[in-house]
Amino acid sequence: MDVVEIKNLSIRSAEGQLLVHDSSFSLESGKTHCLLGESGSGKTLTSKAILGMLPADLHMSGDILFRGQNLNLLSKKSWRQIRGKHIGTIFQHPEQALHPSIPIGRQFSDLMCSHLPISRYEAEKQAEKMLSRVLLKDTAQVMKSYSHELSGGMNQRVMIAMALLPKPEVVIADEPTSALDVTTQAEIISLLRHLIWDLKMSMLFITHDLLLSSYLADTIGVMRSGEIIEQGSTERILGRPEHEYTKQLCRYRSQRILSKGGNSPNAPSSTAL
Amino acid sequence: MLQVQRLCKEINGRPILSDINFVIEDGGSLAIVGESGSGKSTLAQLIMALKQPTSGQVLFNERSLPRKGIKSYKEWYSDIQIVFQNTASTLNPAMSLYRCLEEPLINFTNLKRRERRDKILEYLNKVGLHRDLLKHRPGKLSGGQYQRACLAKALIISPKLLICDEIVASLDIVLQQQMIELLMSIQKERGLSLLFITHDLSLVPGLCADILVMKDGKKVEQFNTSALHNEEERDIYTITLLKSTESLETTWKQYATHDNKSTG
Numbered sequence: 392m393d394v395v396e397i398k399n400l401s402i403r404s405a406e407g408q409l410l411v412h413d414s415s416f417s418l419e420s421g422k423t424h425c426l427l428g429e430s431g432s433g434k435t436l437t438s439k440a441i442l443g444m445l446p447a448d449l450h451m452s453g454d455i456l457f458r459g460q461n462l463n464l465l466s467k468k469s470w471r472q473i474r475g476k477h478i479g480t481i482f483q484h485p486e487q488a489l490h491p492s493i494p495i496g497r498q499f500s501d502l503m504c505s506h507l508p509i510s511r512y513e514a515e516k517q518a519e520k521m522l523s524r525v526l527l528k529d530t531a532q533v534m535k536s537y538s539h540e541l542s543g544g545m546n547q548r549v550m551i552a553m554a555l556l557p558k559p560e561v562v563i564a565d566e567p568t569s570a571l572d573v574t575t576q577a578e579i580i581s582l583l584r585h586l587i588w589d590l591k592m593s594m595l596f597i598t599h600d601l602l603l604s605s606y607l608a609d610t611i612g613v614m615r616s617g618e619i620i621e622q623g624s625t626e627r628i629l630g631r632p633e634h635e636y637t638k639q640l641c642r643y644r645s646q647r648i649l650s651k652g653g654n655s656p657n658a659p660s661s662t663a664l
Numbered sequence: 665m666l667q668v669q670r671l672c673k674e675i676n677g678r679p680i681l682s683d684i685n686f687v688i689e690d691g692g693s694l695a696i697v698g699e700s701g702s703g704k705s706t707l708a709q710l711i712m713a714l715k716q717p718t719s720g721q722v723l724f725n726e727r728s729l730p731r732k733g734i735k736s737y738k739e740w741y742s743d744i745q746i747v748f749q750n751t752a753s754t755l756n757p758a759m760s761l762y763r764c765l766e767e768p769l770i771n772f773t774n775l776k777r778r779e780r781r782d783k784i785l786e787y788l789n790k791v792g793l794h795r796d797l798l799k800h801r802p803g804k805l806s807g808g809q810y811q812r813a814c815l816a817k818a819l820i821i822s823p824k825l826l827i828c829d830e831i832v833a834s835l836d837i838v839l840q841q842q843m844i845e846l847l848m849s850i851q852k853e854r855g856l857s858l859l860f861i862t863h864d865l866s867l868v869p870g871l872c873a874d875i876l877v878m879k880d881g882k883k884v885e886q887f888n889t890s891a892l893h894n895e896e897e898r899d900i901y902t903i904t905l906l907k908s909t910e911s912l913e914t915t916w917k918q919y920a921t922h923d924n925k926s927t928g
Contacts, residue, residue: 602909605919643841649909
């Protein structure tokens, strides 16, 4: 079953320039769909449209169906009830998404209490449990901290915990690791994959990184200049790309494989032990 | 030959770099690999004499870092040039691209107007930019074009050593690969020495002969690129870096087998 269905989504700037052109795709229940594209391809705008967070000067047309309900017709207030509770979000810069002058724990309880009829005490207890699921140590200390006291990787773990805690049906993750170091990225991505599977959530994952899409996605849509030029199963898109652009991306990515047997034409062949 | 000897840098009593030693021979290439906060960009700034070291020294062909006087700085920069990641401040936004590229020629060479023009066209061609762009201001250029223009500006006075500080980190994969191939061909053709600073190990094979891994301002280890996979010799941190990328590559290799065959 499709949880989210995007039909003929178009986004125009105030000057009438077409930023996203007639995009359609759907997100199956329990699956991960990846929007893959370079900067400026319109992938972030698409995700913002689904969240109802497009800048006010952009015009949007088309349908965004969440469990059959057209989000495009909702009032701001009812959209806010869906966002956070039913659709969780993880952004690239958690420092910007988290409040700088409210302790992490308080932000958790604000979020939970605005969506669910529970006490702050209960909300914070649940939050602490979730923080340990994203493999943060000393969760009591983290609950008392402000976001600027935590490292980038820790903030992103907090962000993931916050997005997943209300048990949303859908999580939208927009380049959640591209500002992190490679070692942290690897940890966070495998954690995210594990949690999404465990909680049986659907995820829309937005990235420019072909490796990440191969690791996480069930299906991939390749975006370029505001258009989805090709979409299908991960196996089909990465294994048998049809569009010239996708072929080029895959070819370049393959040249950069580090591990042994990667067939990298640039790499020296003397990697034997 | 660039010699970096026992180089240390402290800022407000906090060590940013401690005891860094390495040598790049003429025509040699070294990759500095490290995560954020490893001190790799500070190292580049020290070599470019943009900051003064707390102790230790940097020698290029036996000459030490310039400290004062325009002449000694000029001599240093005619040998060593740098391209930054955040290039938006490299080219003067009020000048045309032509004047941006002409500026180093006026400052560092005695070429006549026509010779300068030929040189600019030669280097523009080398980095794969169209000459129509010359009349535009740098703001008109796309990210990839801008980065190429910066490379042309650095190379146009024929330095002996080029420092690249994360120059492809903000580019997409197609442009990244083109940039790397461009560097490889220029290096081969000109015998240019290269100091390539990056957080991404996968950029290094084929480009640099040696790798120096840094962490928290210290050198972890230095080794020949071909020994990257030699796990018995490698430091545990280098292996962590390598495995971080490789763990994501496993699924890629399953899916993209067809693609590998066609390019391998």
